Amino acid sequence: MNTTDVSNADADMDLHCVRVHASLLRLAMNDEALCRISAQWRRLRDMADRLDEQVLTELDEPAPVFRP
Incomplete structure (x- = not known):
């Protein structure tokens, strides 16, 4: 993963x-x-931002969704 796009600030x-x-x-x-x-931390935050951009459905979940 490229981290050079992160500003110095x-x-x-x-x-x-x-x-x-x-x-x-x-x-x-x-x-x-x-x-x-x-x-x-920057890599983790970047991955979380990418996931937030994705539109996911229940079918994208690899495991059954827990429903008590």
Whole structure:
């Protein structure tokens, strides 16, 4: 997946958010780990955005929909 289309401001904001949340969770992480997590966050958000754009029906669900 290509992450070069992410603006520097977005990447900086993602890195800041990851750094703040790691601090709140008291996770000791170096800059390299924070950057990797930030990149994974951007990929996850991109996948979620793509899924939101898709029109899916029950027939697209690979497993039966749970109906209690």
